[in-house]
Amino acid sequence: MNKLSLISAGLFLSLGLSFAGLALTSQAQQSGLAPAQAEEGGPLLPALAPGLAVLGKDVYLAQGCVHCHTQQVRPASQGNDIAKGYGKRPSVARDYVLQDRVLLGASRLGPDLADVGTRRTSDEWLHLHLFDPRIGDAASSKPAFRHLYELRPAAAAKSALSLPAGHAAAAPAGQAWVPTERAIQLVAYLRSLRIDYSTPEAKLPE
Amino acid sequence: MSTVSSVQQVIRRHEPLAEPNLGRVAQVDHSLAPAVLVLGAFAALWLLASSLLGLVASLQLHLPGLVTAEALTYGRARDLQSVLLNYGWSANAALAVGLWVAHRLGRVESRHAWVAVLGALGWNLALAWGCLSLLGGGTTGLPSLELPRETGPFMVACFLAVGLWAAVAFGRRHTPHVFAAQWHVLAAVLSFPVLHLLAHAAIHAYPSDGVLQAIVAAWHAHGFLGLFLAPVALAAIYYLIPKETGRPIRGYYLATVAFWLFVTLHAWAGAAHLIGSPVPAWIQSSGVVAAIMLLVPAIIAAINFQGTLLQAPRGTRSPSLRFAAAAAHGFLLWILALALMSTRSGSARFRFTELEQAQGILALHGFVALALFAGLYYLLPRVTRREWPSKGLVAAHYWLCLLGTAGAVLALGALGWFRAAAPSDLAETARALNAAASVSLAILLLGHLAFVANLAALLALPTRARGAAPLSDR
Numbered sequence: 082m083n084k085l086s087l088i089s090a091g092l093f094l095s096l097g098l099s100f101a102g103l104a105l106t107s108q109a110q111q112s113g114l115a116p117a118q119a120e121e122g123g124p125l126l127p128a129l130a131p132g133l134a135v136l137g138k139d140v141y142l143a144q145g146c147v148h149c150h151t152q153q154v155r156p157a158s159q160g161n162d163i164a165k166g167y168g169k170r171p172s173v174a175r176d177y178v179l180q181d182r183v184l185l186g187a188s189r190l191g192p193d194l195a196d197v198g199t200r201r202t203s204d205e206w207l208h209l210h211l212f213d214p215r216i217g218d219a220a221s222s223k224p225a226f227r228h229l230y231e232l233r234p235a236a237a238a239k240s241a242l243s244l245p246a247g248h249a250a251a252a253p254a255g256q257a258w259v260p261t262e263r264a265i266q267l268v269a270y271l272r273s274l275r276i277d278y279s280t281p282e283a284k285l286p287e
Numbered sequence: 288m289s290t291v292s293s294v295q296q297v298i299r300r301h302e303p304l305a306e307p308n309l310g311r312v313a314q315v316d317h318s319l320a321p322a323v324l325v326l327g328a329f330a331a332l333w334l335l336a337s338s339l340l341g342l343v344a345s346l347q348l349h350l351p352g353l354v355t356a357e358a359l360t361y362g363r364a365r366d367l368q369s370v371l372l373n374y375g376w377s378a379n380a381a382l383a384v385g386l387w388v389a390h391r392l393g394r395v396e397s398r399h400a401w402v403a404v405l406g407a408l409g410w411n412l413a414l415a416w417g418c419l420s421l422l423g424g425g426t427t428g429l430p431s432l433e434l435p436r437e438t439g440p441f442m443v444a445c446f447l448a449v450g451l452w453a454a455v456a457f458g459r460r461h462t463p464h465v466f467a468a469q470w471h472v473l474a475a476v477l478s479f480p481v482l483h484l485l486a487h488a489a490i491h492a493y494p495s496d497g498v499l500q501a502i503v504a505a506w507h508a509h510g511f512l513g514l515f516l517a518p519v520a521l522a523a524i525y526y527l528i529p530k531e532t533g534r535p536i537r538g539y540y541l542a543t544v545a546f547w548l549f550v551t552l553h554a555w556a557g558a559a560h561l562i563g564s565p566v567p568a569w570i571q572s573s574g575v576v577a578a579i580m581l582l583v584p585a586i587i588a589a590i591n592f593q594g595t596l597l598q599a600p601r602g603t604r605s606p607s608l609r610f611a612a613a614a615a616h617g618f619l620l621w622i623l624a625l626a627l628m629s630t631r632s633g634s635a636r637f638r639f640t641e642l643e644q645a646q647g648i649l650a651l652h653g654f655v656a657l658a659l660f661a662g663l664y665y666l667l668p669r670v671t672r673r674e675w676p677s678k679g680l681v682a683a684h685y686w687l688c689l690l691g692t693a694g695a696v697l698a699l700g701a702l703g704w705f706r707a708a709a710p711s712d713l714a715e716t717a718r719a720l721n722a723a724a725s726v727s728l729a730i731l732l733l734g735h736l737a738f739v740a741n742l743a744a745l746l747a748l749p750t751r752a753r754g755a756a757p758l759s760d761r
């Protein structure tokens with residue numbers, strides 16, 4: 082243990098082997114993965130996310146959502162995700178092939194979002210939840226993303242938030258809270274997160 | 288910045304590197320002053336910033352609505368906090384301690400300290416720029432690779448300008464014998480550049496498909512801790528325990544085995560953070576095996592560290608030894624927690640809960656930071672030829688660190704445990720335990736303030752007179 086060259090060679094070998102083993106072999110194993118038909122004649126899935134949702138992913142990233150939300154449903158043998166209603170089937174690698182940044186996440190201070198688009202189908206609900214998470218659940222520890230909303234004259238506001246009566250942040254008379262571009266994109270992204278389809282290796286339960 | 292200017296003063300005072308009336312060891316220490324002080328000062332500043340941000344993030348969990356500034360909402364504060372803790376405090380302090388241990392044990396003077404100083408300045412400049420980008424929401428969203436892609440190759444180059452001198456010192460050493468601390472430092476400074484470059488290449492330069500990104504990110508995140516920070520921390524412990532107790536390391540012949548097991552297993556253990564994720568099953572299994580096998584080098588480390596500490600005569604409790612001993616215990620607990628969380632059933636229950644955060648705090652604050660403090664408390668007086676101005680602040684730092692770390696680990700660990708047991712109706716418990724975690728993080732911040740105040744006072748002190756006896760070197 083006193084030769085610089087031997088110790089360095091051992092280290093590089095160990096690091097190189099682990100990189101080759103973990104990254105390169107799984108690349109070789111999975112590089113052919115693409116959207117597929119679950120059954121003959123069916124649509125190719127997963128499908129590309131709509132443009133608004135792609136923009137919304139940047140908002141999701143910039144707000145640091147990944148620190149509290151995962152995007153992966155584990156198989157029933159490896160966690161109670163399906164029992165909790167995070168998804169009807171486990172996530173599989175194919176679900177992510179069209180994403181340019183995969184945000185599996187490592188912490189669940191909030192619920193998993195892999196299938197949130199199936200659970201939450203109302204833009205209005207999502208906007209209210211982002212504006213003030215304590216409207217629906219008084220004990221929520223989610224931050225309020227009020228900076229994604231702005232006050233506009235009520236007459237011109239098309240998609241004003243309808244806050245519950247007596248809300249502390251209620252808009253002054255004649256004005257209304259409306260979602261900014263970023264909020265609209267973020268909600269589009271959240272609604273695009275769905276694993277409500279079957280793939281060859283993971284079928285939805287009948 | 289008074290700290291920065293006093294660092295500059297110290298560097299200026301140390302400009303003439305060779306002083307004929309100093310002994311060899313003192314000359315080695317002296318030659319490292321510029322690099323170690325720049326790294327140490329940056330480490331201290333980032334440590335405070337990161338502790339403060341950690342507290343800001345934690346407070347929001349039980350006082351939602353406390354922070355309304357977009358740049359400091361929970362997610363962004365956590366991004367900044369973890370980047371500053373990893374790349375700011377831990378990396379700078381690890382480089383300072385690693386450089387010093389490599390030169391001191393090899394009895395090699397640092398000849399081109401300015402290269403290392405330049406590297407350190409570049410590293411911290413890139414980090415500061417990256418943090419500004421994070422404040423604006425420019426994260427990549429991948430754990431431990433949050434910084435913008437442009438910083439990657441540049442930070443590796445800066446790292447090499449600092450860290451390679453440890454390898455140079457190993458190659459040019461004037462001593463026939465090689466110590467465990469030296470291999471560990473070598474492993475750290477050689478691993479980080481490879482890890483960081485390969486991960487950046489696989490994620491940014493040749494973007495890998497789908498979940499492969501998550502595999503690479505997990506490999507990098509675990510490697511950063513297990514192959515860069517942990518080896519330097521172990522080096523500090525291997526160096527300080529025999530130095531300060533006057534006892535040889537017990538079962539020293541086992542240290543070689545532990546070292547090689549440690550570096551090979553940590554390279555694979557990252558996959559244990561993907562159990563249950565949509566990645567190939569064999570990758571998850573290899574992670575489980577590696578993480579559980581890490582118990583073997585941990586047991587050897589226990590024989591080496593705790594075995595030696597048990598034999599140490601009472602009453603030889605220097606501040607460095609106290610920190611090093613606590614770090615050795617923290618190391619054991621961390622590997623134990625890692626192994627338990629990496630079993631299939633442990634992961635199924637506890638993955639994604641606060642127990643994982645608790646494990647991270649145990650690793651970074653309860654092991655790495657304590658070992659790096661041990662190193663800094665030992666080396667800074669020797670490098671600057673000044674004593675720590677306040678012994679009281681050192682003791683306060685030690686106890687506040689222990690109390691804060693233990694409190695945060697226990698509070699978050701308990702919360703994670705409850706969450707796994709009863710998934711609903713935890714709101715009251717969660718609020719109470721998150722509040723306890725915040726109090727603990729505030730205690731930790733207070734401890735770090737004691738350290739930084741002491742460091743600032745040390746840098747402001749005049750150097751001891753030339754003829755004064757050098758600090759005791761047992």
